[in-house]
Amino acid sequence: MNSTFQMMKSPITExxxxxxxxxxxxxxxxxHRFLGPGLLESAYQTCLLYELRLRRLKVESQKPLPIFYKxxxxxxxxxxxxxxxxxxxxxxxxxxxxxxxHEAQLLSYxxxxxxxxxxxxxxxxKILRDGIRRMRA
Numbered sequence: 001m002n003s004t005f006q007m008m009k010s011p012i013t014e015x016x017x018x019x020x021x022x023x024x025x026x027x028x029x030x031x032h033r034f035l036g037p038g039l040l041e042s043a044y045q046t047c048l049l050y051e052l053r054l055r056r057l058k059v060e061s062q063k064p065l066p067i068f069y070k071x072x073x074x075x076x077x078x079x080x081x082x083x084x085x086x087x088x089x090x091x092x093x094x095x096x097x098x099x100x101x102h103e104a105q106l107l108s109y110x111x112x113x114x115x116x117x118x119x120x121x122x123x124x125x126k127i128l129r130d131g132i133r134r135m136r137a
Contacts, residue, residue: 018117020084020085020087020088021088021117021119021134023052023055023057024052024057024084024088024090024119025119025132027048027051027052027054027055028048028051028119028121028123028128028132029128029129030051031044031047031048031051031123032044032123032128033128034047035047035123037094037123037124037125037126038094038124039094039123040094041081041092041093041094041123044092044094044121044123045061045081045082045092048082048090048092048121049061049082052082052084057084057085058084058085058086059082059083059084059085060080060082060083060086061081061082062079062080062081063079063080063082063083064078064079065078065079065080065109065112065113066078067112078109078112080109080113083115087115087116087117088115088117088118088119089106089109089110089113089115089117089118089119090118090119090121091105091106091109091118091119091120091121092121092123093120093121093122093123093124093131094122094123094124095122095124096124097122098120098122098131098133102120102122103120103133103135106118106120106133106135107135107137110135110136110137111137114137115137116136116137117134117135117136117137118134118135118136118137119132119133119134119135120132120133120135121133
């Protein structure tokens with residue numbers, strides 16, 4: 001893995017979360033408490049978008065992410081699940097286990113979009129804190 005990226009593999013703690021990511025995590029926990037595990041990613045994304053807006057945060061959903069190759073901008077169809085306050089990329093999953101490819105996907109999004117922090121949130125867990133990965137560029 002590229003040394004310019006730092007990744008926390010352990011569950012998020014309050015000491016690790018800055019106020020914005022802490023607020024996003026709190027909203028995700030609220031959604032998970034209400035819905036529980038086992039639904040489609042789209043359901044969690046829609047509900048998390050709603051919850052974040054209730055908290056008066058600026059959120060973009062399905063934000064296009066073009067790729068710049070040499071001097072050409074390419075629209076390859078990449079979409080960021082959520083971008084909060086133009087600072088935090090939130091990638092939502094509902095899978096049995098987060099795989100390395102999911103982590104690599106978020107790291108690529110951070111690099112391509114020039115974002116500094118991202119949250120990979122897997123809602124298909126019993127306790128949501130066990131499904132959260134915070135990643136930094």
